[in-house]
Amino acid sequence: MKKLVFTFSAIALLVACAPKTTEVIEKVETVENEKTIDFPSGEIAEGDYLFSEHCGKCHDLPKIDKYSEQKWRGIVPAMAKEAKLDAPQENKILQYVLWKKTL
Ligand code: HEC
Incomplete structure (x- = not known):
């Protein structure tokens, strides 16, 4: 069942x-x-790649556990802009981060 x-x-x-x-x-x-x-899982895998590729450039790679889902929903768009990523890339990173939080 x-x-x-x-x-x-x-x-x-x-x-x-x-x-x-x-x-x-x-x-x-x-x-x-x-x-x-x-x-x-293509989108999540791509998000993983984009995250490690772009999000450790200006500061250390952020710890995903450190911020709530709500926080990430604000951080990712702001930081995607910093990293000059487009909307699909931003979305993949967000998918990855939120998926990672469920593990
Ligand atoms: C061009 C440089 C740059 C890139 C690229 C960048 N960041 Fe940042 N990030 C910053 C700066 C500057 C700060 C601190 C100032 C601020 O909070 O706005 C910051 C702060 C942060 C914080 C802390 C926010 C808080 O509220 O404490 C997180 C988390 C973060 N970045 C995640 C990311 C992620 C995820 C990416 C990839 C999409 C990324 N950053 C890419 C410049 C960058």
């Missing part, structure tokens, strides 16, 4: 068109538990 719920969530994730970030995060967790399904 539990397995069925997980599978359903994963399907819901695949068919959802524009889920809110918090919903995505919840579903990422679900999919993480369901090892048989490959989560399309």
Whole structure:
């Protein structure tokens, strides 16, 4: 039964068109538990790369645990501007940071 719920969530994730970030995060967790399904983690992986590439230039690479989700939602847009990143790059970094906070 539990397995069925997980599978359903994963399907819901695949068919959802524009889920809110918090919903995505919840579903990422679900999919993480369901090892048989490959989560399309490209955006998060790219965010990881962009974060380590751009966010340690002017200061040390920030500790993700140090700030709340709410804080990050303000920090990332401000710092993406500092780092001269475009909106998709900013979004990938935010996805990565918020995903990392759920681990
Ligand atoms: C061009 C330089 C520059 C780049 C690139 C840069 N930062 Fe910053 N960052 C700063 C400066 C300057 C401050 C301190 C002043 C401030 O808080 O506005 C800061 C402060 C911060 C803080 C502390 C904020 C707080 O409220 O204590 C965090 C977290 C942070 N940056 C994250 C990032 C992330 C994530 C990236 C990559 C998207 C990034 N920074 C890229 C210049 C930069």
